[in-house]
Amino acid sequence: MNLKDLAASLGLSQTTVSRALNGYPEVSEATRKRVSAAALAHGYRPDSRARSLATGKAMAVGLVLPMTAKQEIVNPVFADFVAGAAETLAMRGYDIVLSLASEEEQTNVYRSMLSKGRVDGMIMQAPLTGDPRIALLKDLGMPFVVHGRVSDHDDEYCWMDMDNRHAFHEATDHLLDLGHVRVALLNGIEAMDFAHRRRDGFLDALSERGLNADPEIMASSTMTEQYGYNETMRMLALPEPPSAILTSSLLVAMGAHRAIEARGLRMGLDVSVVTHDDGLSYLPNGTEDAPIFTATQSPVRSHGNICAEMLLKRIDQDKTPPIQTKLKASLVVGPSSGPAPTL
Amino acid sequence: MNLKDLAASLGLSQTTVSRALNGYPEVSEATRKRVSAAALAHGYRPDSRARSLATGKAMAVGLVLPMTAKQEIVNPVFADFVAGAAETLAMRGYDIVLSLASEEEQTNVYRSMLSKGRVDGMIMQAPLTGDPRIALLKDLGMPFVVHGRVSDHDDEYCWMDMDNRHAFHEATDHLLDLGHVRVALLNGIEAMDFAHRRRDGFLDALSERGLNADPEIMASSTMTEQYGYNETMRMLALPEPPSAILTSSLLVAMGAHRAIEARGLRMGLDVSVVTHDDGLSYLPNGTEDAPIFTATQSPVRSHGNICAEMLLKRIDQDKTPPIQTKLKASLVVGPSSGPAPTL
DNA sequence: ACGATTGTCCAAAGCGCTTTGGCAGTGATT
DNA sequence: AATCACTGCCAAAGCGCTTTGGACAATCGT
Incomplete structure (x- = not known):
């Protein structure tokens, strides 16, 4: 009919x-x-196609999930992010068109995504430092919002980001305040812009106290539980093991926790752990009242909400100057961090 | 142009x-x-819309992510499933149109999804026992594939499922073979069809050995780490604690592990743990050679591949009788399960 | 009483593509 | 020389919707 x-x-x-x-x-x-x-x-x-053809609006936004090329790993934060975005978009009647792309394919996917008319705008995820996709998207001339940002040219496009630098600065300060002097960093892949910023925040905090970073206790990899475990095991076996570990995700922290116990040590007493927590719905950090890990928190689901909101605004009025949103993570102290043990 | x-x-x-x-x-x-x-x-x-309008093909399939209404939890397996589906679909030039819906909204979302022409078919996730969506989808008369299935009328629609019943039967047998007689079950939400089947497999295995199930050591909830921890803590404090625990996901197993250690016990010696493992990319169960948990494995990403494949076949030729695929999980033994401790 | 509004409705022209049916030209077959 | 089958191209009719630019009454102001 x-x-x-x-x-x-x-x-x-x-x-x-x-x-x-x-x-x-x-x-x-x-x-x-x-x-x-x-x-x-x-x-x-x-018929939505006919309507879309007639009106010029697709009533959909595109989302490209990046895959870490080699291992084809899908970052779990995307699920929550997408959920947040979908929620906000659904309220305005927008759908999400999803594509998955390895790094090599990204360009094509972006091109074909806006293969005219499929979507009215795009959300881009997980930018790398100096990511070329930004230029591409600008070139394609369609509204877009970046979740995260690329180090340079911050003001020339829309982005929404948590203040990663500040969060890790604060987390490091927290540990330093507790008297730790050997703090390890278990970071994500530092080609990712957010991981890069986190590292900067960490290093800044150290140098502000006149401490030197030791490459031996700094690692960078895909943020799995196994990675947290392996690196922590390795570091605890060093002649001068760290007394505190800063990790980039709850899963990594869980791996660190496992390693600490495997070594017969106690988290929060012998070794402190502070992590960033994306607030994933299925992986709560203890309960709200009683967190397990001291963590800088910033629920990624709300990031999805905000990005979607921004994109919709952008679709409504394309000509206004780009907007940016910076969120502050909040440090919540739990039992996983405590005073540095006296030797 | x-x-x-x-x-x-x-x-x-x-x-x-x-x-x-x-x-x-x-x-x-x-x-x-x-x-x-x-x-x-x-x-x-x-212009994809114009082309779609002219050809009648949308070159896209719909995917509705269910949200557990109250807590708005997004199951982490979806990320990997979607990745698998997207991968297969992309090879044929199909996009994914995503919607997120709470239980109440499901009907509307499905209706509006196929609001004619948006998609050529649908993949439905996480069916509940006796799920009404099946009837709805049949009614709408568009090709669809269900990931999982509903207990009755198995042959009247397309589904792809892991043999949950068999997997949990096998896992339980493994524990019983090791001499355990008090085996706990930490299941998912049993309104979900897969969880229901798992429970059946578990109960069958017990009764085949003449054992009675004890409701005291059976739980059912959203599969979080916290849930695994809490329930294991509770059960280990019982007058007759279980000597083995069967869990429904790796996260729950990790929670159980944490609880076991918190009680000062050793996993694999004092308390055995066997889990189902969805093979999530970012949450590997140890390494391939050296798993941490004994587990029934079935990578959900490949489920995505298969579902997409089936749906495409279905879209190509709608009139053939519905097809079904049943996968067997494989039991991989790791150090988390061992002989029942002698009292 | 008249033209000017206003309230309801319609025919037809797009939107950008695919596809049907046809039309010239070429060379091979009767 | 007439027929046939191709080859290579085109005009035009859709696909199902929105939207422009009227049309036709009924109502209004003066």
Whole structure:
């Protein structure tokens, strides 16, 4: 059942039926009611492609999930991020068109995504330092928002980011305040811009206290539990093991925890752990009142909400200058961090 | 730059240009080359909506992510599943249209999803026992594949499922073979069909050995680490604590592990743990050679691949009888399970 | 009483693509 | 020389919707 049939069955023109259904004023209340009733009765649903073709709006936004090329790992934070974005978008009637792309394919995927008309805008995830996709997206001339940002040219595009530098600075300060002098960093892949910033925050905090960073107790990799375990095991076996560990995700912290116990040590007493926590819904850091890990928190789901919000604003009015949002993570202290042990 | 302009700039008709680009034979090689070159030079990309409208194919499939209504939890397995599906679909040029819906909204979302033409088919996730969505999807008359299945009417629709019942039967047998007689079950939410089947497999295995299930050491909830921890703590404090625990996901097993250590016990010696492992990319169960947990394994990413494959087949030829795929999980023994301790 | 509004409705022209049906020209077959 | 089958191209009709630019009454102001 299409518009034509529906109009015919009502003895009206397509124009009138269309206007009636879309709430235009040039239709009498009586016919509007009649039309709505008929539409409902016949289960009429407008063809979104035809509508989109006619209006020029796709009512959808694109989202490209990056895959770490080699291992094809899908970062778990995407699930929550997507959930947040989808939630906000759904309220405005927008769908999400998803593509998955390895690094090499990214360019093509972006191109084909806006293969005209599929989407009205895009959300880009997990930018690398100096990511070329930004230029590409600008070039394509379609509204977009970046979750995270690229180090340079911050003001020339829309982004939403947590203040990673500040968060890790604060976390490091917390440990230094507790008297730790050998603090390890288990970071994500530092080609990722956020990981890079986190490292900077960490290093700044150290140097502000006149401490030197030791490459031996700094690692960078995909943020799995196994990685946290392996690196912690390695570091604890060093002649001068760290007394505190700063990790980039809850999973990594869990791995560190496991390693600490495997070594017969106690977390929070012998070795302190502080982590960043993306607030993933299925991986809560203890309960709200009683967290397990001291953590800088910033729920990635709300990032999804915000990005979507920004993109919608951007789609509505493209010409305004780019907007940026910076979020502060909040440090929540739990039992995993404590005073540095006296030797 | 649209087809009309491109044709005009070449001095050809739209028909010829369209055919040239789409590989139809009625075009001379010479003009085909000329057209391709011009298309590339002008950066021409056909409007997918217009094409879709003309062909009747949307070149996209819908995916509805269910949210557990209250807590709005997004199951982490979706990320990997989606990745698998996206991968397979991308190879055929299909996109994924994503919607997120709480239980109440599901019906509407499904309806509006196929709001004619948006998608050519759908993948449905996480069916509940006796899920009404199956009937709805059948009613809507569009190809669909269910990841998991609903207990009844198995043969009337397409599904892809792991043999949950068999997996948990096997896992339970493994523990019983080791001499355990008090085996706990930390299951997912049993309204979900897969969890229901797992429970059945568990109970069958017990009763086959003449053992009775004890409700005191059976739990059912959203599969978080915290849940694993809490329930294990509770059960270990019972007058007759379990000597083995069967969990429904790696995260829950990790929680159980944490609780076991918190009680001063050793996993694999004092308390055995066997889990199902969805093979999530960012949460590996140790390394391939050296798993941490004894587990029934079935990578959910490959489920995504298979579901997508099936759906594509279904879209290609709708009229054939529904197809089903049942996968067997493989039991991999690790150090987390061992002989029952002698009292 | 008249033209000027206003309220309702419609025909038809797009949106950008695919596809049907046809039309010239070429060479091979009767 | 007439027929046939190709080859290579094109005009035009959709796909199902929105939207522009009227048309036709009924109502209004003066």
